[in-house]
Amino acid sequence: xxxxxxWSIEQTAAHLRAGxxxxxxxxxxxxxxxxxxxERLGAWLHVDREHALAQARAADDRLRAGDEVTxxxxxxxxxxxxxxxxxxxxxxxxxxxxxxVAPYESTATARLRQAGAVLxxxxxxxxxxxxxxxxxxxxxxxxxxxxxxxTPGGSSSGSAVAVAARHVPGALGTDTGGSIRQPAAHCGxxxxxxxxxxxxxxxxxxxASSLDQVGPFARTVRDAALLLQHLxxxxxxxxxxxxxxVPNYLAACERGLDGLRxxxxxxxxxxxxxxxxxxxxxRAIRVMQQNxxxxxxxxxxxxxxxxxxxxxxxxAECSSNLARYDGVRYGARAGGDDLGAMxxxxxxxxxxxxxxxxxxxxxxxxxxxxxxxxxxxxxKARTLIRxxxxxxxxxxxxxxxxxxxxxxxxxxxxxxxxxxxxxSDILTIGVNLAGICGLSTPCALSKxxxxxxxxxLGPAFGEEKMFAAAAGYEAVAGHEWPWPxxxx
Amino acid sequence: MSDKISRETxxxxxxxxxxxxxxxxxxxxxxxxxxxLAYIARLEELxxxxxxxxxxxxxxxGALRQDLPAAGLRAAQALANAPDKAAPYFKxxxxxxxxxxx
Numbered sequence: 205x206x207x208x209x210x211w212s213i214e215q216t217a218a219h220l221r222a223g224x225x226x227x228x229x230x231x232x233x234x235x236x237x238x239x240x241x242x243e244r245l246g247a248w249l250h251v252d253r254e255h256a257l258a259q260a261r262a263a264d265d266r267l268r269a270g271d272e273v274t275x276x277x278x279x280x281x282x283x284x285x286x287x288x289x290x291x292x293x294x295x296x297x298x299x300x301x302x303x304x305v306a307p308y309e310s311t312a313t314a315r316l317r318q319a320g321a322v323l324x325x326x327x328x329x330x331x332x333x334x335x336x337x338x339x340x341x342x343x344x345x346x347x348x349x350x351x352x353x354x355t356p357g358g359s360s361s362g363s364a365v366a367v368a369a370r371h372v373p374g375a376l377g378t379d380t381g382g383s384i385r386q387p388a389a390h391c392g393x394x395x396x397x398x399x400x401x402x403x404x405x406x407x408x409x410x411x412a413s414s415l416d417q418v419g420p421f422a423r424t425v426r427d428a429a430l431l432l433q434h435l436x437x438x439x440x441x442x443x444x445x446x447x448x449x450v451p452n453y454l455a456a457c458e459r460g461l462d463g464l465r466x467x468x469x470x471x472x473x474x475x476x477x478x479x480x481x482x483x484x485x486x487r488a489i490r491v492m493q494q495n496x497x498x499x500x501x502x503x504x505x506x507x508x509x510x511x512x513x514x515x516x517x518x519x520a521e522c523s524s525n526l527a528r529y530d531g532v533r534y535g536a537r538a539g540g541d542d543l544g545a546m547x548x549x550x551x552x553x554x555x556x557x558x559x560x561x562x563x564x565x566x567x568x569x570x571x572x573x574x575x576x577x578x579x580x581x582x583x584k585a586r587t588l589i590r591x592x593x594x595x596x597x598x599x600x601x602x603x604x605x606x607x608x609x610x611x612x613x614x615x616x617x618x619x620x621x622x623x624x625x626x627x628s629d630i631l632t633i634g635v636n637l638a639g640i641c642g643l644s645t646p647c648a649l650s651k652x653x654x655x656x657x658x659x660x661l662g663p664a665f666g667e668e669k670m671f672a673a674a675a676g677y678e679a680v681a682g683h684e685w686p687w688p689x690x691x692x
Numbered sequence: 693m694s695d696k697i698s699r700e701t702x703x704x705x706x707x708x709x710x711x712x713x714x715x716x717x718x719x720x721x722x723x724x725x726x727x728x729l730a731y732i733a734r735l736e737e738l739x740x741x742x743x744x745x746x747x748x749x750x751x752x753x754g755a756l757r758q759d760l761p762a763a764g765l766r767a768a769q770a771l772a773n774a775p776d777k778a779a780p781y782f783k784x785x786x787x788x789x790x791x792x793x794x
Contacts, residue, residue, distance in 0.1 A: 639749025
């Protein structure tokens, strides 16, 4: 049977419907690629062959019967390991979850399953999604398929790599401060952080509840739009999801660039941004302008305070959310003579250094005597940051910017300098603080041969404009470079 | 906000968070946290007196649903991942000193 690892989701779906490939064959091929590559890449934490093939057989039955076939029926996908997929292990990249097997299903994965997608397995991540390089995984680091000496970005490191290495055409991640967009940029794939409230988080391991959002990875903008189409919508199990109708995102991809007003925030360029990154992104903006978009200079004046506000708010919420890991109901318990000693021993043994640091930082920010000085100030700064975006979106449809100040860094380069790693999040975390949507799409290769991403931001629940800009850009710019080959 | 964080403060918050910091890690951890807090002190530059805090970025009216009974996890499923159990209970080390037969 003739099949290609280069197929997008849409191409895969067309071949499945035409009957010239089966879901079982596609799944076998994905499993074979993972078996061949993944020892070097470290993208996957758990691949369940039988579980995947059972879903593939069910999808083939559906396709044969022509029964409720969607564009995802029979398409193999990867799921970040901080989602509960019933019956599969879920670790969130942490040793503290031990041999945890998900007893229930997240809403996002349930929706993909309903559509007939084949969930091949669970992908690696920074522990509890805290990190920007994939190196804080409690198990092993993930490597960048473009160059194995480099990190793939994080925290959704494995999902980005599984798509870039063409194990699967699409994946799920979570984005709390850039954890989808930044690894997408570093791996040369498309990654979408939907608006806060657009996709249910029911069944994901909470990190920072006012910031966390679920989103897709894919190799084309249209594929990402297609995945979001299936994920988006109200869920009574997540009270933060909005009861708004879900627009047709694929139709939005057809809009084109003509007359689209694109804002270019001056604070997202200049000092601290590598010149080759700035040049690549400015070139992409020029291409959009030459194809009918209107480009406006804008300002988001509180950008210099984003990292400071975020690294109080996210750790504060994390310290509260991670209190549940106490060795009582699930996970690996460590010994102790009494309950308190057991809690402490379990947490000390189970959490890695970055998670420990963030719990401490958050506990500090929330503790008596520091709450007003730190946490409350951060919440007020968040208001100013959000108002910057609200104001700008009165004048522009989308915002264009770099995703990260530089392409991927070498393995180990930032590992022992948390502040330097936090500062590299400057261009993505404003989006989470403001609750708006954003995506990363590839726009160039660096002189080292590593991908550079273009970030396009839309207002809250304005995904259509974001997809219009991204698909419009992709249609005229194309994807001129070959996908990376991971040499055996 | 610009107060330097001390080793004692780190030990105190670690105890609050049910974490234990090794003596040999304390020095480096205190230094790293000090660096992060020194950076965060830039929030002092902002005039925030008249600014309302933002806890959530989306203004949603009350999202309460009707309180109707529905199927949830069964006790055996809820206990399946427990490190120690005596069904239908989670088992933990002794909480109350002394005891008796209560």
